[in-house]
Amino acid sequence: MHLSDSTVVAGAVPERHKNWLPQLRALFLRSEALRGYTLLSPTLIVIGFSMCVPFAIMVAMSFWTQHAFEFDTAFSLANYREAVERPVYGALLIRSLAISGTCAVATVLLSYPMAYYVAFHVHRHKLVWIILMTLPFWTSYLLRVFAWKIILGYNGVVNSGLKGLGLIDQPLEFLLYSPTAVVITLTHAWAAFAILPIYVSLEKIDRSLLEAATDLGDGPVARFLRVTLPLSLPGIIAAMLIIFIPTVGDYVTPTLVGGPDGMMIGNMIQAQFGKVNNWPMGAALAIAMMIVVAVISVVYMWAARKATERIA
Amino acid sequence: MTEVAYIQRRNRPLYIYALLYLAFLYIPVLFLPLFSFNDSIYISFPLKEFTTKWYEGMLGNEPMFAALINSLEVGSATAVFATILGVLGAKALTRYRLPGRKPVVFVIMLPLVIPGIILGVALLILISRLGIALSLYTVALGHILISVPFSMAALIPRFEGFDKSMEEASVDLGENAWWTFWRVTFPMVFPGVLASLLLCFTISFDEFIMAFFLIGTEPTLPIYIWSQLRFPAKLPGVLALGACILVGSFFVVFLSQWLRRRGVRTETARGV
Numbered sequence: 408m409h410l411s412d413s414t415v416v417a418g419a420v421p422e423r424h425k426n427w428l429p430q431l432r433a434l435f436l437r438s439e440a441l442r443g444y445t446l447l448s449p450t451l452i453v454i455g456f457s458m459c460v461p462f463a464i465m466v467a468m469s470f471w472t473q474h475a476f477e478f479d480t481a482f483s484l485a486n487y488r489e490a491v492e493r494p495v496y497g498a499l500l501i502r503s504l505a506i507s508g509t510c511a512v513a514t515v516l517l518s519y520p521m522a523y524y525v526a527f528h529v530h531r532h533k534l535v536w537i538i539l540m541t542l543p544f545w546t547s548y549l550l551r552v553f554a555w556k557i558i559l560g561y562n563g564v565v566n567s568g569l570k571g572l573g574l575i576d577q578p579l580e581f582l583l584y585s586p587t588a589v590v591i592t593l594t595h596a597w598a599a600f601a602i603l604p605i606y607v608s609l610e611k612i613d614r615s616l617l618e619a620a621t622d623l624g625d626g627p628v629a630r631f632l633r634v635t636l637p638l639s640l641p642g643i644i645a646a647m648l649i650i651f652i653p654t655v656g657d658y659v660t661p662t663l664v665g666g667p668d669g670m671m672i673g674n675m676i677q678a679q680f681g682k683v684n685n686w687p688m689g690a691a692l693a694i695a696m697m698i699v700v701a702v703i704s705v706v707y708m709w710a711a712r713k714a715t716e717r718i719a
Numbered sequence: 720m721t722e723v724a725y726i727q728r729r730n731r732p733l734y735i736y737a738l739l740y741l742a743f744l745y746i747p748v749l750f751l752p753l754f755s756f757n758d759s760i761y762i763s764f765p766l767k768e769f770t771t772k773w774y775e776g777m778l779g780n781e782p783m784f785a786a787l788i789n790s791l792e793v794g795s796a797t798a799v800f801a802t803i804l805g806v807l808g809a810k811a812l813t814r815y816r817l818p819g820r821k822p823v824v825f826v827i828m829l830p831l832v833i834p835g836i837i838l839g840v841a842l843l844i845l846i847s848r849l850g851i852a853l854s855l856y857t858v859a860l861g862h863i864l865i866s867v868p869f870s871m872a873a874l875i876p877r878f879e880g881f882d883k884s885m886e887e888a889s890v891d892l893g894e895n896a897w898w899t900f901w902r903v904t905f906p907m908v909f910p911g912v913l914a915s916l917l918l919c920f921t922i923s924f925d926e927f928i929m930a931f932f933l934i935g936t937e938p939t940l941p942i943y944i945w946s947q948l949r950f951p952a953k954l955p956g957v958l959a960l961g962a963c964i965l966v967g968s969f970f971v972v973f974l975s976q977w978l979r980r981r982g983v984r985t986e987t988a989r990g991v
Binding site for chain 2: 444459520534542543546549557567571653657658663686
């Protein structure tokens with residue numbers, strides 16, 4: 408490694424290493440961990456600066472209060488008290504959790520057969536199938552959500568199409584601006600994210616186990632329930648979390664297709680930093696949301712592990 | 720495909736389901752290009768005359784081109800910096816025995832699982848407390864944060880995929896670490912680097928949630944689109960723009976995924 412000492416001083420955690428400066432170079436060349444961390448330090452510093460530090464400040468800010476255009480930096484639990492006492496926040500959070508939960512379950516149910524098909528029944532051009540499955544995920548999220556707005560709209564694709572076919576006289580109003588619309592849109596938008604972990608867990612299954620099950624007299628259904636499904640559980644569990652966690656905080660989809668009944672906690676957080684202009688309250692809501700999501704995730708993972716152990 | 724269907728005849732229903740699933744993934748998005756050629760400002764059936772006027776209208780739209788340039792700049796900066804950080808990180812994690820490797824990987828990958836709104840809001844608070852004006856730079860910083868995990872994910876298999884002894888041989892033959900990296904390591908991981916550049920660029924180019932909080936006065940393309948959605952008369956123009964973006968990003972992503980997985984596939988094929 409030809410990195411000079413100055414890089415180390417600027418890069419690694421300087422506090423602990425200061426006294427070592429004289430022997431630093433010798434130590435540096437001898438210690439594999441030190442060289443590794445030096446190489447890693449730019450990445451860690453950028454991540455630390457743009458994630459860990461902002462987080463700490465956000466936590467601090469959530470204990471401040473807003474007075475007109477000034478922050479009162481005295482420690483106060485007022486924001487959290489308000490978050491608990493005013494029912495609108497709790498209601499929004501519960502609705503967000505319900506929407507995201509429904510969306511996670513729906514996405515996994517829809518994606519599982521697809522992942523199963525590609526893992527077990529596609530033998531040629533597998534790469535093409537994998538790319539096809541995941542490609543939409545990489546295209547503009549905003550545009551994918553917007554597509555559903557024009558599909559579900561009052562005079563949108565579905566309504567005008569059905570009317571043109573003579574199946575309905577009046578547009579179906581429940582389609583747009585409802586929690587249902589949010590669930591449909593999120594399910595579509597995140598489908599590609601669910602399919603990969605499920606696919607990977609299915610692909611990893613040792614095919615000889617399936618042969619063994621068949622040899623021992625299991626039919627296709629019993630074989631699926633007793634071998635394939637339990638072994639793919641880690642993928643299902645991961646897919647649920649991967650969809651549940653980020654969708655709870657979404658505000659784009661509810662804004663475009665949710666309407667007043669489909670608003671989620673993300674809209675409220677965004678409003679605190681926008682028109683309401685109460686940043687400390689927004690920070691408190693964001694942290695409250697994260698804590699709730701983290702607790703649910705931990706409980707879920709614990710329950711999932713217990714369930715997996717019992718089956719295996 | 721017919722041969723596969725023949726071998727797996729019993730799973731015809733599953734095959735049909737797979738096709739339906741792909742239809743569910745793609746058809747909603749395809750309505751954007753479809754209606755972008757429709758001669759009506761209302762997005763509804765039946766389709767009217769075929770027209771390219773919405774695309775012609777785009778040509779004279781200067782704010783849109785300004786936003787496009789902004790997005791290209793932010794995307795390129797994000798791609799380059801995130802990939803540099805990704806290469807450093809991937810090399811460190813695959814080439815050195817690091818104590819505390821697990822928590823480090825956990826922290827680097829954390830932006831993947833934290834909702835974008837939280838990261839956006841937290842960065843906004845930091846930047847405003849530091850008294851830095853919001854601009855395209857702050858957007859790029861946010862985008863680098865969420866791109867690094869993707870970059871590392873594209874690069875780590877590349878670093879793992881080739882033999883460490885080649886680097887050692889180069890050092891033994893008298894090259895220093897710097898030239899060993901450029902002459903041995905970099906060419907070997909180059910497809911991964913290319914894939915990472917393309918992926919990070921696309922992520923940044925399409926990113927809206929964080930950009931919404933971190934943007935200054937100059938919009939990126941998604942922010943511009945968002946601002947246009949309020950005006951019904953401008954929707955067809957947005958459709959045309961959206962169709963162009965979709966075609967462009969499909970192409971770029973297909974390329975990057977192909978680059979990234981090609982090596983992995985040949986290696987596993989050899990292994991089998």
